[in-house]
Structure formats: structure tokens, C-alpha cells
Amino acid sequence: MPDWIDAAEAARRLGIKPATLYAYVSRGVLTRRHDENGRRSLFDAADIDRLARRGRPRHPQPELVIESAITALGVDRPHYRGVDALRLAESTPFEAVAAWLWTATPPVPRTPPDSASDAASGEAAPWVGEPAAVGAAIHTQRSLPPDLLPLDRLQVITTVLGAADSLRFHLDPDSVIATAKRLIAGLVDALPKLCPPTGPTIPHRLWAALSPAPPTQEHLDTLRTAMVLLADHELAASTLAARVAASARADPYAVVQTGLGVLGGPLHGGASHAAERLLADLPAPGAAPRVIAERVRRGERIPGFGHSVYKNGDARGTHLLDQVLAAHPQDAPRLTALVAEVRRRRLPAPNIDFALAALTVTAGLAPGSGEAIFAVSRAAGWLAHAMEEYAHGTLLRLRASYVGPPPH
Numbered sequence: 001m002p003d004w005i006d007a008a009e010a011a012r013r014l015g016i017k018p019a020t021l022y023a024y025v026s027r028g029v030l031t032r033r034h035d036e037n038g039r040r041s042l043f044d045a046a047d048i049d050r051l052a053r054r055g056r057p058r059h060p061q062p063e064l065v066i067e068s069a070i071t072a073l074g075v076d077r078p079h080y081r082g083v084d085a086l087r088l089a090e091s092t093p094f095e096a097v098a099a100w101l102w103t104a105t106p107p108v109p110r111t112p113p114d115s116a117s118d119a120a121s122g123e124a125a126p127w128v129g130e131p132a133a134v135g136a137a138i139h140t141q142r143s144l145p146p147d148l149l150p151l152d153r154l155q156v157i158t159t160v161l162g163a164a165d166s167l168r169f170h171l172d173p174d175s176v177i178a179t180a181k182r183l184i185a186g187l188v189d190a191l192p193k194l195c196p197p198t199g200p201t202i203p204h205r206l207w208a209a210l211s212p213a214p215p216t217q218e219h220l221d222t223l224r225t226a227m228v229l230l231a232d233h234e235l236a237a238s239t240l241a242a243r244v245a246a247s248a249r250a251d252p253y254a255v256v257q258t259g260l261g262v263l264g265g266p267l268h269g270g271a272s273h274a275a276e277r278l279l280a281d282l283p284a285p286g287a288a289p290r291v292i293a294e295r296v297r298r299g300e301r302i303p304g305f306g307h308s309v310y311k312n313g314d315a316r317g318t319h320l321l322d323q324v325l326a327a328h329p330q331d332a333p334r335l336t337a338l339v340a341e342v343r344r345r346r347l348p349a350p351n352i353d354f355a356l357a358a359l360t361v362t363a364g365l366a367p368g369s370g371e372a373i374f375a376v377s378r379a380a381g382w383l384a385h386a387m388e389e390y391a392h393g394t395l396l397r398l399r400a401s402y403v404g405p406p407p408h
Contacts, residue, residue: 002044002045002046003044003045003046004033004042004043004044004045005042005043005045005048006040006041006042006043007021007022007032007040007041007043007406010030010043010045010048013048013049013052014048014051014052015052018406019403019404019405019406020403021043021406022041022402022406022407023401023402023403024051025041029051030043030047030048030051031043031044031047041406066235066243066396068234068235068385068388069081069104069388070101070232070234070381070384070385070388071101071232071233071234071381072234073233073234073309075310075312076310076312076313076314076315077310077314077315077316078232078233078234078316080097080100080101080231080232081100081101081104083100083107085228085229085231085316086229086315086316086319088100088107088228089224089225089228089229089319090225092107092228093107093201093224094201094202094203094224094227094228094231094377094380095127095201095202097228097231097380098180098184098231098380098384101231101232101380101381101384102176102177102180102380102383102384102387103173103177126185126200126201127181127182127184127185127202128181128182128185129161129182129183129185129186129189129190130161130164130165130182130186132164133160133161133164133165133182133186134161134185134186134189134190136160136163136164137156137157137160137161137164137186137190138189138190138192140156140157140160141153141156141157141190141191141192144156149273149367149368149371150191150209150210150366150368150369150371150372151260151263151264151269151270151368151371151372151375153191153192154187154191154260154372154375154376155257155260155261157186157187157190157191158183158187158253158256158257158260159253159257160190161182161183161186161187161190161253162251162253162254162257165179165182165253167179168251168252168253169251171249171251171390173387173390173391176252176383176386176387176390177387179251179252179253180252180379180380180383183252183253183256183379183383184202184376184379184380185202185205187375187376187379188202188205188206188209188376189205191206191209191210191372192209193208193209194208194209194210194211194212194366195207195208195211195212195213195214196208196214198214198215199220201224202227202376203220203223203224203227204220206223206227206372206373206376207219207220207223209372210365210366210369210372210373211363211364211365211366211369212364213364216327218326218327219327219363221323222320222323222324222327222359222363223359223373225319225320225323226320226355226356226359226373226377227373227376227377228377229316229319229320229352229377230316230352230356230373230374230377230378231377231378231380231381232378232380232381232384232385233378233381236268237262237265237267237268238258238259238260238262238263238268238269238378238382239259239378239381239382239385241258241259241261241262242255242256242258242259242382242385242386243385243386243388243389243396244258244396245258245386246385246386246387246389246390247389247392247394247395247396248395249390252383252386255382255383255386256379256382256383259375259378259379259382260375263371263374263375263378264371266303269353269370269371269374269375269378270371271303271304271351271353272303272304272353272354272356272357272360272370272371272374273357273367273368273370273371274303274304275303275304275353275354275356275357275358275370276357276360276361276367276368276370277303278291278295278302278303278304278338278357279334279335279338279357279358279361280361282334282337282338284334285333285334285336285337286337288334288337288338288340288341289341291338291341292338292341292342292345292347296345302342302347302348303353303354303357304350304351304353304354304355304357305342305347305348305349305350305351305354306347306348306349306351307348307351310351312349313349314349314350314351314352316351316352316355317349317350317351317352317353317354317355318349318350318355319355320352320355320356320359321335321350321354321355321358324355324358324359324362325358327362327363328362328363331358331361331362335358335362353370356370356373356374357370359373
């Protein structure tokens with residue numbers, strides 16, 4: 001007959017707290033039964049002693065694995081449906097890359113770059129938002145504070161666009177793609193314009209919302225590059241949240257709204273805004289040691305440096321930063337001095353968020369433009385992942401490893 005002991009004695013023999021004991025039960029490490037009154041948990045003393053001799057179980061961090069055919073992460077870069085994102089960024093229109101993510105339609109490089117003939121970007125016509133919905137979103141913007149960051153405006157715009165779109169609940173692939181084009185077009189067209197758009201593509205129209213000066217060809221090409229590199233990144237935090245929303249059959253606008261809510265966190269897309277402030281504190285190359293030293297002394301993260309996936313460097317950030325420096329050689333000494341100081345201290349390498357901040361600062365874009373570029377670009381990826389979830393038709397449900405007070 002087993003020798004049964006209560007929870008207090010079992011926890012004492014194992015040298016753990018009662019809450020940890022019940023966590024072992026929830027994870028299947030231990031089994032228990034109740035006494036005749038159903039009030040006390042009892043444990044087999046032999047099981048407890050065996051576990052005590054073996055040591056506490058090493059339980060790996062739970063990992064959610066989702067099958068996806070959209071993006072694979074390489075050593076230092078993503079691959080969209082098997083194609084190197086950096087190669088796509090060299091010459092492929094953003095709209096064509098979005099279509100590649102959504103439908104696996106091979107993207108076609110633009111020739112010549114950003115010309116009028118490229119207006120459709122591989123599509124039959126430029127993406128257009130629903131006029132009434134865009135008008136309502138523009139009208140709503142007028143009541144917001146004038147200094148509101150673009151990412152905050154995009155959240156408001158998404159809500160208004162969704163409320164005005166009666167087709168948003170059609171979740172078949174063709175309908176979702178049509179909604180995706182209206183949605184992304186509406187996001188850029190409803191933002192207050194700082195200068196007239198100089199072309200019909202999404203990068204042309206987004207630039208007009210972020211800069212008071214018309215873009216040069218180098219500006220447009222750099223923005224297009226950034227948008228292609230940011231279009232997707234496997235199961236980043238915002239994408240995971242978007243997939244969970246889509247698995248519950250949330251409509252595309254709700255999916256994008258979910259992604260936007262997560263993206264603004266300082267450990268995700270919000271890092272580019274923090275990196276903008278870092279660069280604002282750097283008036284000249286010689287100030288780099290002081291600027292970095294002050295943050296290290298305060299125990300702060302250096303925004304725009306390091307990556308949780310690319311431990312040896314983010315090739316997206318290097319690629320985009322090189323393009324920014326080529327377009328703005330007058331700013332190169334300041335930016336390279338900061339990167340060199342970070343390297344001298346053996347801190348992590350710059351990532352895509354730093355490159356976005358460099359683009360924002362050197363091109364004279366509005367504060368928070370990096371977040372807006374990130375958000376509009378990543379909406380394409382969120383919607384690609386949403387389409388996979390709509391096709392799966394099952395609810396994503398994570399489980400918790402309970403470590404709270406014992407149930408009673």
C-alpha cells in the first residue's frame with residue numbers, strides 16, 4: 001500500500017513551496033489524490049522521494065510552434081516564401097512583395113525604378129482606399145492633437161476604416177486580399193499630408209504624410225527598401241498577436257489593430273522612436289562616447305542595437321543603414337561615430353530600428369516616422385498570417401504553467 005503524505009510534507013521533502021508543488025501536478029510531474037473528505041491533497045511518498053533524489057525537474061520554456069509557409073528566419077535575415085528579403089529589397093516594389101506574401105505570386109522588379117509606368121507595382125492599378133471610409137478617417141484626424149505621433153493616428157484610422165467597410169467580414173482569400181489593399185491604402189491616405197504625393201505607389205503616398213519636402217529618387221528608393229525589409233518577420237510579437245486574433249475569426253481591420261497595439265512597445269517597433277531620441281542627443285561625432293556612457297551608467301538599453309534572433313547582427317539594419325548613409329553623406333560621420341562607440345564597448349550591433357531612426361533623422365521626417373513606416377509595412381505581413389489562420393480554421397489556445405496559490 002502506498003504511504004500517502006499531505007502537501008505540506010511533500011513540499012518540505014522536496015524543498016519547494018506549495019505553489020511549486022501544484023505546478024508540478026499541473027505539468028504532469030506528480031500525481032495526487034484527495035482524502036476521503038475531498039479537502040486535502042495527498043501524494044505518494046515514494047514518488048516524492050524519487051523526485052527528491054532525482055532533483056527538481058528541468059522544465060523548458062514553453063514554446064508555441066505554428067506551421068507557416070510565409071517567412072523563414074536565416075542567420076541574419078528573413079526569407080519571404082524562400083526568397084532572400086534583402087534581394088527583394090534591391091529592386092522589388094513594396095506592393096509586389098505584399099502580393100508575394102499573400103498569394104505566392106512571383107514579384108517582378110521595377111524597371112525603371114519608381115517611374116510612372118511602375119504605378120501599379122505589378123498590380124492592375126494602384127491600391128485605393130474606399131473613398132467614404134478614407135474621408136471619415138481624415139475627418140476624425142482633425143479632432144486629434146496636432147503633435148500626435150503617426151502610430152497613434154494609424155490606430156485611430158484603422159478603427160474608422162473598419163467601421164466603414166461593410167465587406168470586412170468576408171474572409172475568403174480573394175476578399176481578404178481586396179480588403180488588405182483598401183486597408184493599407186487607407187492607412188497612408190488618411191494620414192495628414194505634409195506635402196503633395198509625387199506618385200501613386202504606397203511609398204510615394206506614405207512619404208507625403210511624413211515629410212514636408214518632396215522626395216528625391218534616393219529618398220523613395222530608401223523608403224521602398226525599408227518597407228520591403230519590414231514587410232514580415234515570422235512570429236514577431238505583433239504578428240503572433242495578429243495570428244491569435246485571426247484564429248478567432250477577427251476581421252482584417254481587427255487583426256491590423258491588434259498588431260498595431262503590440263508594435264508600439266519599446267521592445268518592438270517603438271524602438272525606432274527611442275533610437276530617434278538617441279540620435280537627437282548626438283549633436284556631433286565627438287559626443288558619441290558621452291551619449292552612450294550616460295545610458296550605460298543609467299542601466300538603460302541602447303535603443304536600435306541588438307536583436308533577440310540575430311545575435312551576430314541584423315543584415316536588414318546594415319543594408320538599410322548603408323543606403324541611408326549613401327543618400328546622406330553629410331550625416332555619415334555622426335552615425336558612424338555612434339556605431340563605432342557601441343562596437344568599442346562590445347555592445348550589440350545596430351538593427352533595423354536604428355536604421356529606421358537614421359532614415360527619419362537624416363531625411364528630416366516627422367518624429368515617430370520610423371514607427372509609421374514599420375506599421376504600414378508590417379500590415380502586409382500581418383494580413384498574410386491572418387490568411388493562413390483563416391484557412392486553418394482552428395483557435396490558437398496557449399496553456400499556462402500554473403504557479404499560483406493551490407486550488408481549493
